[in-house]
Amino acid sequence: MNEYQKIFDPTMTAKPTSGEEVERRGDSSKNSVYAYTDEIVLAVNVALATQRPLLVSGPPGCGKSSLARAIADNMGRRNYEITVTSRVELRDLVGRVDHVRRLADAQAGDIPKSINHYVEPGRLWWAFDPKGATQRGTTQRGNPLETENQAVDPGRQSNATRIEEPAVLLLDEIDKADPDFPNALLVPLGAYHFHVEEIGAWVELQGEPPLILVTTNQDRRLSDAFLRRCVRLEIPAADADTLARVAQVHFSGEDLKKAELVLESLGSTIPSIAEYLDIVRACNRLNLDPKGNQFVQILEVVLGKR
Amino acid sequence: MGRDELKHLGDLLKAVTRLEAADPVTCRAIAGCLGIRGAGGMRISEILPPKEPSPKIPGTRKQERPTDPPMDDDFGLPRSEDFAQPDAVVRIAEGGTAVAKPHWFEKAAPFDIEPREVIAEGLEWESLIQEDLLRDVLLFSVRTQEEDGLLDVPRLVEGVACRRSIEVLPRSRISSTRRGVQVLVDRGASMALFRRDQLQLTAGLEALLGTHRVEVVQYTRSPLRKDVKRRDHRRSQPYALPTPGTPILILGDLGLGPGSLDLPQGPSEAWPHFARSAAANGNTVIVLAPVPASRGPSVEWPGMTRVYWHDALTPKHVLTLFGRGHEGRLV
Numbered sequence: 001m002n003e004y005q006k007i008f009d010p011t012m013t014a015k016p017t018s019g020e021e022v023e024r025r026g027d028s029s030k031n032s033v034y035a036y037t038d039e040i041v042l043a044v045n046v047a048l049a050t051q052r053p054l055l056v057s058g059p060p061g062c063g064k065s066s067l068a069r070a071i072a073d074n075m076g077r078r079n080y081e082i083t084v085t086s087r088v089e090l091r092d093l094v095g096r097v098d099h100v101r102r103l104a105d106a107q108a109g110d111i112p113k114s115i116n117h118y119v120e121p122g123r124l125w126w127a128f129d130p131k132g133a134t135q136r137g138t139t140q141r142g143n144p145l146e147t148e149n150q151a152v153d154p155g156r157q158s159n160a161t162r163i164e165e166p167a168v169l170l171l172d173e174i175d176k177a178d179p180d181f182p183n184a185l186l187v188p189l190g191a192y193h194f195h196v197e198e199i200g201a202w203v204e205l206q207g208e209p210p211l212i213l214v215t216t217n218q219d220r221r222l223s224d225a226f227l228r229r230c231v232r233l234e235i236p237a238a239d240a241d242t243l244a245r246v247a248q249v250h251f252s253g254e255d256l257k258k259a260e261l262v263l264e265s266l267g268s269t270i271p272s273i274a275e276y277l278d279i280v281r282a283c284n285r286l287n288l289d290p291k292g293n294q295f296v297q298i299l300e301v302v303l304g305k306r
Numbered sequence: 307m308g309r310d311e312l313k314h315l316g317d318l319l320k321a322v323t324r325l326e327a328a329d330p331v332t333c334r335a336i337a338g339c340l341g342i343r344g345a346g347g348m349r350i351s352e353i354l355p356p357k358e359p360s361p362k363i364p365g366t367r368k369q370e371r372p373t374d375p376p377m378d379d380d381f382g383l384p385r386s387e388d389f390a391q392p393d394a395v396v397r398i399a400e401g402g403t404a405v406a407k408p409h410w411f412e413k414a415a416p417f418d419i420e421p422r423e424v425i426a427e428g429l430e431w432e433s434l435i436q437e438d439l440l441r442d443v444l445l446f447s448v449r450t451q452e453e454d455g456l457l458d459v460p461r462l463v464e465g466v467a468c469r470r471s472i473e474v475l476p477r478s479r480i481s482s483t484r485r486g487v488q489v490l491v492d493r494g495a496s497m498a499l500f501r502r503d504q505l506q507l508t509a510g511l512e513a514l515l516g517t518h519r520v521e522v523v524q525y526t527r528s529p530l531r532k533d534v535k536r537r538d539h540r541r542s543q544p545y546a547l548p549t550p551g552t553p554i555l556i557l558g559d560l561g562l563g564p565g566s567l568d569l570p571q572g573p574s575e576a577w578p579h580f581a582r583s584a585a586a587n588g589n590t591v592i593v594l595a596p597v598p599a600s601r602g603p604s605v606e607w608p609g610m611t612r613v614y615w616h617d618a619l620t621p622k623h624v625l626t627l628f629g630r631g632h633e634g635r636l637v
Contacts, residue, residue, distance in 0.1 A: 005326040046339045049324035050317040086519075087454065099457050099475055103466075104307030178483055179445065179514050198456065220516035226316070231339045291376070 007048045010036045010074050025156035034063065034070035035273075037247040043233035044071060044211070050231060053171075053189050053212040055222075058235035061261050061272025069120040078130070078159040079168040080123040083179045090194075092183040093124040093171075095133075097198045117198055124188060125196070126153060126205055127167040127210040137201045156203065166209035175216040182226040189228055238273050246273050251280065258283055261290040271303055278302050314340045434503045434596065434617050440510045442621035446628060447592050447613070448487040448511070448553050455480035486519030487511060488548040488589075492558025494526045500596055503615075504557045507594070511555075521548060527561065528576035550588030560612075562597045578607050585609030592628075 047054035056064045065081075072079035082093065100117040121133035132138075134150045153159055174182060188194040189212060193203035214230065216222065239248070240263065247259035259280045271279065279302050288294055314337075321327070321336050339442055384467045435443055455478035465472050489511060491504050523529060529545045548554065584591050585608045594615040611627060613619070 003327065003329040004332050005324075042332070042335055043339045045325055046336050049321040050340070052317060086482075089454075091456075097457075099462075103462075103472065103475075107466075136489045175516055176518075205521070219518050221513040227341065230341075231317075232341055233339065 004042075004045070006041065006045055008041065008044045008071065008075060010034070010041060010070075028224065032055050032066065032070045032293045033249050034067060034074075035242070035249040036070075037214075040067070040233060040235065040249060042220065043231055047231040048211060049205070051209045051233045052229055053214050054233055055227070055230035056233045056235065057213045057218050058214060058239045059272065060217065061274035062235045063273050064235060065127050065172050068168050068213040071213075072168035073160075075168070076162055077165045077211070078153075078155060078162045079170075080125070080167055081170040081172060083172045084174050084181070086176060086178060088177055090181070090188075091113065091122070093122040093185075094188070094194045094203070095119055095121040095125050095186065095196045095198075115301045117194070119151070119199055121151050123154065123169060124194065126155070127169040127212075128194075129206045130163060130167075130205055131206065132203060137196065137199060137203070166208040169210050169212045171212065171214045173217060174214050174220060174267060175220045175222065179220070179223075182222050186225060186229065237270075238276070239270060243270070243276050246276065247280070250277060255280075255284055257291065262295075265290040265295055266299075269303070275302055314342050318342065349618060431502050432617075433506050434500070434615055435506070435619060439619075439621055440506070441514060443597040443619065443624050444507065444510050444514055445483070446621055447594070448515070448555055449481045449483050449628075450485050450551065450553060450590075451479045452482040452484070453477045453479055454482060483515050483519070483547075485552045486515055486521070488521045488523065488552055488554045490529050490554060490556045490558065491522060491524045492526070492556070493524045494558070494561075496559055496561070497557075497596075500557075500615075503596075507557055525558075528580060530576045530580055538595040547584060547587045547589055554584055554589050554591045554594075556591065556593040557594070557615075559595045559597045560593060562595065562601050577610075579606035 043054060046052075056067060058064055068081065069079055071077070082088070096119075097115060098118045098120055102115070116136045116138070119136040119137060125133045130153065130275070134153070136149070136151050153163075171185075191207055193202060195202055243263055244260070247256060247263065251259045262276070262280050262283055266276075266279075279298060282288065282298050282302065283290055283295070286300060317340050318337055321340070322333055325332075327333050327335070327336060365600065433440075434524070453476070458476040458478045461476035462472070465476070489508055491508065508520070508522050523545060525545070583589060589609070591610040593610060593612040595612055596615045598614050598616075599612065614628060
């Protein structure tokens with residue numbers, strides 16, 4: 001199933017050398033590596049070709065959320081993430097006005113400024129138009145704000161060297177949102193423009209469209225209108241072969257041998273990819289023997305939450 | 307190719323062209339990514355293996371059922387020859403006692419009570435609420451009003467003008483489902499006819515709000531009795547009101563339904579007590595009862611609204627009753 005021209009080809013990703021295991025930041029990693037399958041690569045390519053959001057589903061810990069960062073790193077794109085909760089609304093994504101700061105300034109007797117000074121651009125705005133977001137839009141006269149009042153890119157650490165590149169935007173766990181939230185996204189994700197209600201400004205896509213990844217744990221059925229606009233990818237639960245492949249991608253040298261020992265010791269217990277990586281990391285960092293007695297305790301600690 | 311799949315055709319062509327997909331397997335995989343499942347025409351039909359038409363059985367759902375495994379002769383189920391002998395079937399004598407039991411009767415396991423899939427796949431059934439109206443009826447029934455909207459400028463200006471210290475920014479009220487809902491399902495005999503409707507509504511709520519925001523509790527007579535069952539915990543346990551502000555939806559008749567020989571006439575005394583407790587806890591209670599308003603108490607209990615659950619119920623009726631949503635928390 002490789003007979004197509006790939007827009008996204010992860011085979012060029014560098015593998016860490018021994019002792020240089022990926023630095024972790026929560027669920028993400030600084031120099032992310034990812035065990036891609038043909039299905040994942042194809043789905044990403046289809047999403048890029050059709051310019052549709054990629055809806056990723058699968059069991060917890062299978063690598064839905066980390067896929068976005070891995071793609072961004074692989075393609076050298078800017079990366080933005082937002083975890084959706086029941087309180088998240090469209091304006092959290094597009095931008096909102098910091099009324100508290102504005103009121104505080106007014107009460108402190110500051111000279112009234114343009115409302116644009118208090119605009120906090122959302123991740124969608126940054127993904128569509130980073131320059132416009134930096135300038136918090138333009139004032140009513142169409143002028144940009146002064147430099148000292150410019151907004152700061154929320155992903156500045158990883159995006160600093162990619163400022164001219166298109167973005168990857170992750171909307172994590174969309175099924176936790178209010179039922180109408182996915183429908184509110186139809187226009188921004190379909191037509192690539194949106195309206196920032198509080199300042200009455202329209203934001204349009206500048207340059208190449210971002211790749212938008214939407215993850216769901218399938219707690220709730222999404223509307224047909226939303227589903228129709230998405231390219232779908234279901235990542236299955238990990239099996240022993242998958243974990244072996246993940247180990248090959250994430251580790252090398254002695255660490256890889258230990259990872260393989262861990263897999264052997266697990267026997268019929270198949271953890272998720274995230275849990276497996278945690279077990280291997282624990283064994284590596286704590287210098288534990290996967291065949292030793294304490295390995296069971298490690299399993300209890302890592303898998304006991306299930 | 308179905309109508310929905312036609313909508314994907316543009317995307318399919320775009321992806322196949324842009325990715326220069328050359329082989330049928332890749333084209334088929336791309337179609338799968340775009341949600342095209344049973345492509346039955348156009349070029350996709352050349353790619354997919356031919357399908358045998360599934361038999362159509364009147365009165366059943368489209369879902370294919372697995373074929374039954376071959377039956378063991380000694381399994382104990384009745385055979386056709388058993389019925390050929392008059393005494394081999396259960397027959398009630400005039401005195402009301404069984405005169406004979408077939409040999410398989412003793413071994414037969416009792417019927418499992420209410421397996422969900424059996425109810426869902428049984429005979430043809432017409433729901434009280436039409437499928438296309440269900441989402442809005444449920445949404446309008448359980449949403450609450452929350453101060454999560456845009457800044458409420460008039461209230462803010464009033465506060466500033468009165469020189470009040472502003473600790474919380476006033477926000478406009480919007481409808482929200484973030485509080486979820488507790489669903490009380492009446493499993494009493496009088497609601498037996500509405501089991502599938504109850505299932506339809508609970509499934510609809512889970513699809514609408516997500517399973518994590520729907521708590522289903524089963525009860526008979528009243529939830530204040532000790533034998534309530536939570537769906538996630540099979541054991542019976544005492545009933546507990548949901549967190550303040552969470553609406554409670556009762557799918558039951560409050561003891562007013564017909565044909566319930568084991569129920570006392572009229573609503574149980576427990577209901578006014580339940581309504582007071584829920585109100586004190588800050589919960590609104592919505593009762594979807596398949597009983598007209600003329601039947602039952604004329605005075606509504608505080609915080610409890612009864613809706614006649616019948617085949618003419620529309621979202622408009624519910625919207626008229628509840629407006630843009632219940633108060634987030636009763637005062």
